[in-house]
Amino acid sequence: MSARCLQTAVRNVQTLWMINNRRQFQTSTLRLAANAFHVKDDGDFQKQVLDSKKPFLVDFHATWCGPCKVLEPRLEKVLTNHNNKLKEKATDAEVKLAKVDIDQLEKLSGKYDVQAVPTEDQQKAYVIKLQFILVVAIKNGKEVARFTGAADEKRIQKMLDELSS
Numbered sequence: 001m002s003a004r005c006l007q008t009a010v011r012n013v014q015t016l017w018m019i020n021n022r023r024q025f026q027t028s029t030l031r032l033a034a035n036a037f038h039v040k041d042d043g044d045f046q047k048q049v050l051d052s053k054k055p056f057l058v059d060f061h062a063t064w065c066g067p068c069k070v071l072e073p074r075l076e077k078v079l080t081n082h083n084n085k086l087k088e089k090a091t092d093a094e095v096k097l098a099k100v101d102i103d104q105l106e107k108l109s110g111k112y113d114v115q116a117v118p119t120e121d122q123q124k125a126y127v128i129k130l131q132f133i134l135v136v137a138i139k140n141g142k143e144v145a146r147f148t149g150a151a152d153e154k155r156i157q158k159m160l161d162e163l164s165s
Helices: 003-024 042-050 066-088 106-111 120-124 153-164
Strands: 036-038 056-061 096-101 134-139 142-148
Touching: 042 096, 042 106, 056 066, 056 153, 066 096, 066 153, 134 153, 142 153
Parallel strands: 036 096, 056 096
Antiparallel strands: 056 134, 134 142
16 A cells, blocks of 8 residues: 555544544534523523523533533433423423523623633643533522533433423
């Protein structure tokens, strides 16, 4: 096998690896579920979440945070499955997902004690402290429950059950 042919094969393998790697942490920002939306400002949060009679999960995240990107598809998957079960039971208690970017809405994040998320330096050094990811359950404008960290699907489902009861 010639050196040029070998270089091409290596390049193809590297390209496939990079594509696969991106898919693993691909965020669904552009393809949010129908029951999810991005909070634009404090007034938007007040109007759509706190003044609403519907229950909400509020995901405080940062666009550059790796663990946040891992949690996002889990949240959407469990939330969609939960809402589909509620539709089958013909109940009108659909839970919605509000996404708050902590870099854009620092004041709102502070109200809910979002201290920090892992810094880029921490991520590079693999010293990620997952307890800084925050998801809050809100019903009738009041906080019902919360969890920190990249929770598994069972923990998310437990929170949704608390919110729907």
